[in-house]
Amino acid sequence: MQKNSEFIDKLRTSGLRPTRQRLKICELLFNRDKTFHFTINDLARNISEKLNEKISLATIYNTVHAFKKKGYLKEITINSDKSYFDTNITNHHHFYDEDTNQLIDCNNNEIGKVKIKNNITGKKINSVEVLVRVASDIQNQN
Amino acid sequence: MQKNSEFIDKLRTSGLRPTRQRLKICELLFNRDKTFHFTINDLARNISEKLNEKISLATIYNTVHAFKKKGYLKEITINSDKSYFDTNITNHHHFYDEDTNQLIDCNNNEIGKVKIKNNITGKKINSVEVLVRVASDIQNQN
DNA sequence: GTCTAATTTATAATGGTTCTAAACTAATGT
DNA sequence: ACATTAGTTTAGAACCATTATAAATTAGAC
Structure with a gap:
């Protein structure tokens, strides 16, 4: 469980501007009791269902990749057409x-x-x- | 090192017709001292360089997947855009x-x-x- | 040789991901 | 508060590896 201000700090200290879109995605991914696995598709569906606002698919890809690069997500590849992201980075x-x-x-x-x-x-x-x-x-x- | 007649048997016993194309691919993949790793792209390039005849890309995909399904190849997925096939099936x-x-x-x-x-x-x-x-x-x- | 089902083939279609370039926005300085 | 700049978002186009299609070919059985 993390607060919005913590996400802002987290993003800023890693050189990412805390935009509205990134903060929303942070909430969906990290404001939880348990870590979990998701595909880009899962996340896009989740966003369009749970959020009132739309986030462009390009932004979803950009954000997930930025988070991975910064070490906030790990990618688990199962086979050539199935790849998951994991919020458990241990x-x-x-x-x-x-x-x-x-x-x-x-x-x-x-x-x-x-x-x-x-x-x-x-x-x-x-x-x-x-x-x-x-x-x-x-x-x-x- | 295997002979052509062995490939014919191998294919037939697994319910695959020993076609000219499949036998050529068998030679390239299995007629070696050491096992190796390759991508579909590697194999396609190899075929067009080393063989006098052309094998359609669709056939290359079909054959590799058929061989994988029959257990003659293993797929090793590195990440979402890099997947290798391995002739070492141990x-x-x-x-x-x-x-x-x-x-x-x-x-x-x-x-x-x-x-x-x-x-x-x-x-x-x-x-x-x-x-x-x-x-x-x-x-x-x- | 004849027949049938499997296979090959060129090409089209698919679909997930990336690219583009214009619009927008966060951060900084004045 | 405003202006400036660089980073970000966006819709839609482009990309490209893979799969689907349907017609031609071929292996295997009779």
Whole structure:
């Protein structure tokens, strides 16, 4: 839960002007008890349903990408045509339910720490992401 | 290294007719010492350079997807606009070099076995994929 | 060879994302 | 308060990777 003035500070300190549109999107994304996953499409739908004012699709794309760049969102790519944004920016992993297309955060202790024994010479590790794909126990259909 | 007759069998046993186009693509993809990663674009370029005959882009898409569906290829999605296919269909993980856009297989012992302590009730695990993003040690540029 | 269903093909259509350039607005200085 | 400037928003066009279409071709079976 964050207040409007906190969003203004947050945006300003990261070099983004706190515009009306960005603040509305902040409220929708960050003024919550729990973090969540969304697609651009989800967000656009949410905005047009919940808000009295319209925000241009271009602005939605711009804002989400700006927030990602500033580290307020993480992108989780499932496959070439399904990409989610995550308001949980801590290091964590995911289950992906292939039946329901649901992306589910792993709790602290559901996945043990991934041990990287040898990294590529001269490179530093930016992230380690585990994606566990699950589906109904019944025989997989093709 | 596989022979043409082996590809014919492989295709036939999986219910795919061994057409001239599919066999050519099999040769390019599977007639190698080492497995590798490619994008559809890479493959299309490869075909137009190395082959005397033209294969329609639609056929390339169809074939790659058919091969994936039959389990002869795995798809590795890096982000919303970068997706690779992998001729290594064994369980393994990847490094992704964000400087060079190179996808690199992890050797057997570079990443320890990922421990899944709690799975989602009633679901079976289809795959566990780890992607380690690396980049030059020098300060990350935005 | 004949038949049928699968496959290939060129091309059109699709649709999500990015680009454009004009209008608007936040921030700063006067 | 006003003027200026650079950043932002906007609608709509453009882009482009992928998929759909429907006609031509081909593999497999008889």
